[in-house]
Amino acid sequence: MGNHILLHSVLGSLNLSVKLILIIVPLMISYEFLENSKIFKKILNFLYLFIKPMGFSKNASISMLTGIFLGITYGSGILIAQSSKNRITKLDAALTAIFLSMCHAVIEDTLIFVAIGGNGAYMLITRIIIATLITYILYKYMSSKISQR
């Protein structure tokens, strides 16, 4: 009986693994085509329209966009490099770190949950809206603190 349950679990986990490969590989190929298409640059420009009101400069937007699409390690790598060269302000760096902490590698994160049956639009849109809101509140709070000094 015990063996039967274990076998069932092992088969279940292998079955899930195969399903995930079959779903994720085509999704990643499609994303690769999107990333190298002309539309993608338009999407990036479109995104900058949204992060500008949150207090981000054009310089910070590079680490933002890298972090959002590629992940926290790459995003904060660029962020560290830019702040050590004094290319961005402390406020910029703090806002980028806060936003990226909640919202990074969004494509991969969303796709793996879509692969197991989740709704990608709800996950992605809610995550971006909430991260934007929190960053905006912090921006307002921090900039009022700076101006008080």
Place this chain on the structure above:
Amino acid sequence: MNKAQIKTNLNNGFKNGFSVSFKLIKTIIPFYIAIDLLNHTRFAKVLGDTLSPFMSIFGLSGKMSLAIISGYLVNLYAAIAVLIPLHPDWKEVTIVGLMTGIAHNLVVEGAILHKTGMNAFLTISIRIAVSIFAGISLNLLFKVIYG
């Protein structure tokens, strides 16, 4: 788009797809088996029953708290591995995906963010609080839209 570009895209897509899949599978197999076995024990039932009033604010079952905790501490792959044997519906997958999407791998990523000058304790607290807020909000939205 020329032929060379198409070939590069296919190549990179395959590579990324398999690398993501293998990362996923390495975590999923042990976690999935552990949770599926745990699921047959009394402990899982007691834990699920204890946590179910708290988890209902997210529209999740008590046992799904394990998926959230695994996501917070380990990563999204662990969260998925724990979630699947519990047979979630699409709304539950979406809510767990949102909550663990916002807050996951907290210790490691907290350390990475710490290097950018942001206090790790602060980013971890903010992420957990925001993830709970997001879970409650999306559950309310689902109740309004789908009843």
